Amino acid sequence: MNARRFRRQKFAGPILVVAALLTIGSAFSIASALPSAQKSEVSAQSTLVDEGKQIFLKGCASCHGLNSEGGAVAPSLIGVGAAAVDFQVGTGRMPLANMSQQAMRKAPLYNPTQVAALGAYVSSLAPGPATVDPASLAWERDGNVAQGGELFRTNCAMCHNFAAQGGALSNGKYAPTLMGVEPKHIYEALITGPQSMPKFSDKTITPAEKLSIIKWIKSANAEPAIGGASLGRVGPVTEGLLVWTLGLGLLIGVAVWLASKAR
Amino acid sequence: MSTEINKFERFEDPGLPAHVLRKTDTDPIAANRAERQVAALFLLSALGTIGTIASYIFIDSKKFIYLPILGDTNAQQLALGTGLAASLFFIGIAAVHWAKTLMPDEEVIAERHEFRSSDEDRADFVSTVKDRAGAAGLGRRSLIKRSMGLSLGLVGLSPLLLLRDLGPLPKNQLATTSWAAGVRLVTDPGNRPIKPSDLEVGAVAQVLPHLPVGTERTLENIGKDAVLLIRLRPEDFNLNAQRLSWTYDGIIAFSKICSHMGCAVALYEQQTKHLLCPCHQSTFDVTRAAKVIFGPSARPLPQLALQLDAEGYLIAKQGFTEPVGPSFWERNSA
DSSP states (O other): OHHHHHHHHHHHHHHHHHHHHHHHHHHHHHHHHSSOHHHHHHHHHHHHHHHHHHHHHHHTHHHHOTTSOOOSSSOOOTTOHHHHHHHHHHTTOSSOSSSSSSOOOOOOSSOHHHHHHHHHHHHHHSOOOOOOOGGGOOHHHHOOHHHHHHHHHHHTHHHHOTTSOOEEOSTTOEEOOOTTOOHHHHHHHHHHOOTTOOBOOTTTSOHHHHHHHHHHHHHHHHOOOTTSOOGGGOTHHHHHHHIIIIIHHHHHHHHHHHHSOOO | OHHHHHSOOOOOOOOSOOOOOOHHHHOHHHHHHHHHHHHHHHHHHHHHHHHHHHHHHHSOTTOEEEETTTEEEEHHHHHHHHHHHHHHHHHHHHHHHHHHHTSOOOOOOOOOOOSSOOHHHHHHHHHHHHHHHHHHTTTTOHHHHHHHHHHHHHHTHHHHHHGGGGOOOOTTGGGOOSOOTTOBEEETTTOOBOOGGGSOTTBEEEEEEOOOTTOOOOHHHHHHHOEEEEEOOGGGOOOOHHHHHTSBTTEEEEESBOTTTOOBOOEEETTTTEEEOTTTOOEEEGGGTSEEEESSOOSOOOEEOEEEOTTSOEEESSSOSSOOSSOOTTOOOO
């Protein structure tokens, strides 16, 4: 009798727990399966946010803080928006390879789905600029190269060089070259102002003007180098160096040969 | 012994070193080889010219080829350049080689004649001038003499007149800009007025003064009027009360013309809030009214006082209180 009672008591607890879990679980799944597609989209979004949070905790939180509040070495990510995430992570700048003055463009560590998840998580913290859909950037159709060139020379060329080849800033920082940058990343950089770069608001440079800038950069990118080596397209510095070393060296050689006596 | 050293010693003129015969002077085989070399160099030049013409005709002008160091290169341009360079370079090389190996290389001395003419020639010249002057009647025809003097004297004045083109003096143009009280800030390019809400924190805008309709914006004016508008968090500022009153809700404006040599200072580093001049690396701290923190510049960038007009657009409270850009003699460096 004692043994029977003991047996009953022994299994009653776990069985009850399992039964209760099953009931609640199936009830929840039925309840959540019932409503329309809108609700499932919301839950997909929240899964994306959760997924992003997981990636964030593993890959970003050590510098940016467990709640994206920032730290001694990294800024707060609250309110930077998905566009900033898409630019920084999508171009491989984040996560940093090392703690140097500047985050460099490199092969991205995360795939586009993971980048989108991270973006969803960061934009769930506070609203910010959304990721730019490449399909909505009709720069080839709506951009104007001449206008883009004018805007570029006034607003961009002082840092990124007149041929968009990049240039030096202070203390080892630099403005990177814009050759081969995806249009959506150019657009996102303009609206989010990554690293040293300031933001360029939609009212001072309208979205249409931003498309013109992209079109100008792309046309500069497509400019063929007729003479082969373009020497970085930075003008007299590299060209002068080449002429003063190779060219002058050749002339000195010829002069020595001219003045030497034949035997 | 010492007197021997102090005495002037005359050196005998050693004359030219003995002429050394070249190998081509003594050895006919070497001479023939040199001749063939010169001919080969001329032929290379001819091939270069033919190559230039052929590449112009036969190579597609849009074709690009890949070369190890040069990268993608336009094939026709490369061939034209190489051919033309070869055709000219080898003519020169051949001529020099010819001259050095085969042409006569005997040293020749040509003595310089004396500069002074012989007494006979000099006397002859003087008598001719006197004779002709007398025959022309210069002494008699004083009208010609005087009018000639007048014309020759006046000719010297025209070059003096052209010195005027070194001026006129700029007067106060270096000290003035198009900015004045109530002038709207407009975007460059685009000429759109700006509201404070148009700029987010961390944003910049390149601005120029709004000019009355019908006024042309000259490059000379842009060179003085260009202004950079920056928005920070108001708490980032470290300004005195007057300069703080010149900002509007975190928006601050500085002349873009460097106070060192006049380059456009627009390299704004958003994180450090420094403005960097690309020419000589003068660095200005935006939060401290563009104080110079590095580089050769001697003065902060002039700050433009901002306020809002009735429609809510940014306007200048007053013109610049000091001349923008580099120093000049008449500038009162305060």
